Amino acid sequence: MKKILLILITYHLSLFSLSAQKIVVSQTTVNAGRTGFMQPITATFELTNKSRRHLVIESVKPDCGCTAVEYPKEVGANEKFTIKMTYDAKMLGHFQKMAVITSNGSKKPVYLKMRGVVVPEVLDYTGNYPLTMGDMLFDNDELEFDDVNKGDTPMQEIHVLNNGEKPMQPHLMHLPPYLSAFTKPETLEPGKGGTISVTLNSDKLRDYGLTQTSVYLASRLGEKVSKDNEIPVSVVLLPHLQDYDEFSKALAPQLQMSATEVDFTDFGGKSKKTAEVLLTNTGKTALKISSMQLFTGGLKVTLGKQILEPEQSTTLKITGYADDLLKLRTKPRILMITNDPDHAKVVININVK
Numbered sequence: 001m002k003k004i005l006l007i008l009i010t011y012h013l014s015l016f017s018l019s020a021q022k023i024v025v026s027q028t029t030v031n032a033g034r035t036g037f038m039q040p041i042t043a044t045f046e047l048t049n050k051s052r053r054h055l056v057i058e059s060v061k062p063d064c065g066c067t068a069v070e071y072p073k074e075v076g077a078n079e080k081f082t083i084k085m086t087y088d089a090k091m092l093g094h095f096q097k098m099a100v101i102t103s104n105g106s107k108k109p110v111y112l113k114m115r116g117v118v119v120p121e122v123l124d125y126t127g128n129y130p131l132t133m134g135d136m137l138f139d140n141d142e143l144e145f146d147d148v149n150k151g152d153t154p155m156q157e158i159h160v161l162n163n164g165e166k167p168m169q170p171h172l173m174h175l176p177p178y179l180s181a182f183t184k185p186e187t188l189e190p191g192k193g194g195t196i197s198v199t200l201n202s203d204k205l206r207d208y209g210l211t212q213t214s215v216y217l218a219s220r221l222g223e224k225v226s227k228d229n230e231i232p233v234s235v236v237l238l239p240h241l242q243d244y245d246e247f248s249k250a251l252a253p254q255l256q257m258s259a260t261e262v263d264f265t266d267f268g269g270k271s272k273k274t275a276e277v278l279l280t281n282t283g284k285t286a287l288k289i290s291s292m293q294l295f296t297g298g299l300k301v302t303l304g305k306q307i308l309e310p311e312q313s314t315t316l317k318i319t320g321y322a323d324d325l326l327k328l329r330t331k332p333r334i335l336m337i338t339n340d341p342d343h344a345k346v347v348i349n350i351n352v353k
Helices: 002-018 246-250 322-326
Strands: 023-025 029-036 041-049 055-062 067-070 080-087 093-103 110-119 131-133 136-138 143-148 155-162 171-173 179-184 193-200 209-218 230-237 255-257 261-263 272-281 287-294 299-303 313-321 333-338 345-351
Touching: 023 110, 029 041, 041 110, 055 067, 067 093, 080 093, 080 110, 143 155, 143 193, 171 179, 171 193, 179 209, 209 287, 209 333, 261 272, 287 299, 313 322, 313 345
Parallel strands: 029 110, 143 230, 261 345
Antiparallel strands: 023 041, 041 080, 055 093, 067 080, 093 110, 131 136, 136 155, 155 193, 171 209, 179 193, 209 230, 255 272, 272 313, 287 333, 299 313, 333 345
């Protein structure tokens, strides 16, 4: 009987230890970066209550009065939460501040550290570098090479700034064969800017119309590829059309459209919406729509006919899906390639916001 009782007690204790609360910190040390003198700076720590019981945070105590903390008193089972530390930046130079968490979720204290540097003056780069990836600021998260003819080698630039404390070597990863890039200078010292120049070799493109890919911006070699550092690239390669004189142009096909913009700003509470665009050939010879492509997801298109004889019409049906369209980073559009010399490339813009 005593043996059975001992086994039961041991079993219940093991259950208790399994359900014991646990605080998991995604990053115990956060580099808050640079700030100006007397300009408070904040570090945000992401934590998780990895247990099946409520977590009660008794206190989060910083190591000096120069640092304020913000934290929840209670956290539900298996919930994520944040703790913020704000340094008052009343002293110049590098700093490292610590706070200790006491709670019913851990027998030992949990320590958080924030570090950074206070400089006499911080320049506002937001106008020139509105986008952020870690310590790297940049001005362009999308590359578009529009109206490209075979043989063209257009170039676009991404301007970057090192807003951290260590040198970095910004570059683009996963370039396809038709793109090349170089960075000048190769190494950016803290507070310095540079340029990544991206060149398109159109002779290496296989198809006319829209070609899309993604490259990835990195501050150092070996960084992981993710949606956070993705740079979408789109290229529109125009078909070669014969040279038309005034006489032959009068005999060419001519595309007329009922609209070049579609409004999907109001779905009326529904998950999808459909619009129609009427296409008519008002020319003298057959109109051929050789390509119909989408710049983004969230859309479905159907075209009644791809070849329109003179005076013939067809309907382009466009269906937009609310949830998908609202998540897009780039503007949704539809591309058509035709043999109309005045409308070799036609873009239908989709307004969603």
